[in-house]
Amino acid sequence: MTAALCLVVSAQAVEAQEPGAPVVLAAATTGTPAERAQATLAQMTQDEKLTLLKGYFGTDFPPAKFEAPKEARNGSAGYVPGIPRLGIPPQWQADAGIGVATQGGAAEKRPRTALPSGLATAASWDPELAFAAGKMIGSEARADGFNVLLGGSVNLMREPRNGRNFEYTGEDPLLAGIMAGAQIAGVQSNQIISTVKHFAVNDQETDRNDGNAIVEEGALRMSDLLAFQIAIERGEPGSVMCAYNRVGGLHACEQPFLLNQVLRNEWRFPGYVMSDWGAAHSTAAAANAGLDQESGYGLQRADWFSADKLGKAVAAGEISQAQIDLMVTRILQSMYAHGLVDNPVSEGHPIDFAANRAVSQRGAEAGMVLLKNERDVLPLAATARRIAIIGGHADKGVLSGGGSSQVYPDGTNAVPGIKPTSWPGPVVFYPSSPLEELRKLLPGVQIDYAEGTADPAAAVRLAAQADVVLVFGTQWASESIDVPLSLAEGQDALIDAVAGANPNTVVVLQTGGPVLMPWVDKVPAIIEAWYPGRAGGAAIARILTGAANPSGHLPATFPRSLDQLPHPGDPRKGDIVYDEGAAVGYKWFDKHGHEPLFPFGHGLSYTTFEIDHLVVTPEGEGLVAMVEVTNTGKRAGAEVVQVYVSGMGWEAPRRLGGFERVELASGETRQLDIHVDPRVLATWFTGRPGWTHPAGAYTVSAGHSSRELDDSVTIELPPSFLPPEWRPAKS
Incomplete structure (x- = not known):
């Protein structure tokens, strides 16, 4: 109608x-x-x-002397009265996209199951996993008596220092929209509403209430708005949440x-x-x-x-x-x-926390990214008889992000008292210790722990005595703040010193997004674990030991230095002109020839994969890329096959056109059909609203990341135009 x-x-x-x-x-x-x-x-x-x-x-809300309506759910974010005379129920609204978050003081906190961060889920490149994650947190929301979940976060990573990047789904509109849409659909499978937020261009927290995002319309259509458009098409959220900031x-x-x-x-x-x-x-x-x-x-x-x-x-x-x-x-x-x-x-329905922690753990394992693994230092060899663990409170738990999306665990904060202890905190560590989980998986191995930053010399001495060292680096981020692209409190210096004492130093990062790594050339192995959720300690231990094979791929580019960014200075106030347009993330790096620290789409495994026999044919207004992927290593694993497209006069040399995560046994080959959305082949011209692509040659490439492409073909396409209201047919 x-x-x-x-x-x-x-x-x-x-x-x-x-x-x-x-x-x-x-x-x-x-x-x-x-x-x-x-x-x-x-x-x-x-x-x-x-x-x-x-x-x-x-x-x-005592500071404002506000008393919530008595019909509201305790600890919730929102309440809209119903109409009892007509049988219209109230709307009981809960934060957020990582789990059922509660607001208020200690009396209001509801212990619930935290997923890994949104960025970690995006790093899985697995829409089915995102759906399962959404279904799980939606079930907990329903059990608590909430019928609106304020999740579905899809703002693009234009500013890698944005304190809310951990809630979102990365820098590419196709990946971000697909992953957020799948999670929204999972939430709503519980017969409740999910939002999609924050509409739109809410891409930093500095001056978030009045900052004025300025992006040329065509570029906006091909970037931030396309991410929302895809998420809405795939997830069909019941509500859109409009953002704090100004737009135009x-x-x-x-x-x-x-x-x-x-x-x-x-x-x-x-x-x-x-x-x-x-x-x-x-x-x-x-x-x-x-x-x-x-x-x-x-x-x-x-x-x-x-x-x-x-x-x-x-x-x-x-x-x-x-x-x-x-x-x-x-x-x-x-x-x-x-x-x-x-x-x-x-209200009052029981929650199966054990089953829900298992969902969270599967997501954490699938989203962890093995960034580097020289000399096959990982997985931890059975011959390593002494392991040193240093830093990151790894003896106690795993870090989570703060703000309104903070989920409180079924159990206590494993490391209480870290500042800030009030908004935008508290800083919360989930009680899932990587140290204890490693001891379970490596019986008979001596595993020692040092806090690290308080006494770096002691940590270095411990490292020198070990066969392998695991240094845990942390970066806390939260709503309402932006954060430096660095590890705080001397952690970079600690990693550097430990690596100097032991050549087998592995760094495990728990961060809200990309960070700089001045020590990158001194350590043979790095894992990005993001904020890994309620069962993150177990997930980290399984990845380190090889009980689980890493398969995550980066949903965002890791820069080598700030001067590689479109806007190297601190996040701006007032008019925030995004003159990079649609060249967000890897597109900016490709356009300007910057060599990233780790490129978009990058992720290693304990096995190896070969991608070849690429064949591309037209499919409606888009394309289908048929490609073979083979597990050429000695153990089972999962690969994310990525398809990139290149056209004439674009904002950048290439765009992500499609992807598929596939699990393969050793020696197994699988043929994949990866469909390319026609909007990814097109350009939005303000003078001709809609999606236009001219006749000509388009290059299609398949590979392991935006910078590691195994096979390419060129295809001639006729001209095409799609109106603004075009959307793909439901599969």
């Missing part, structure tokens, strides 16, 4: 409602979600309609280009738009621009979508009644479409 038709039906239905007519409860309505929404809207009073347009913070001068939650033109008119998004908590800045301007629901009253007090302000705006003709009805209809339609009415949630 089109928006215009919805408005006509809405007006007719409201006029047809007789005073005193029998009430039809929401659950008793029939038809499509759109038809059911219209039937319910026709019975609603104006006060009831306005009730659905304002959300509250779900937890008491207007706050994102009152930017009609984003919310009305792109999201509604072109992408045909049927759900509703909620604001980030405090991201609304007006009443009539925001409502007319496409914002449906203001969220988080209590954390902020502007109260732009209060019944009083909305009512006055309608009376003054600043907002039409038809617009109010449309806003309500979108919310109701999404609630019907995703089961909130027909499968209502309730």
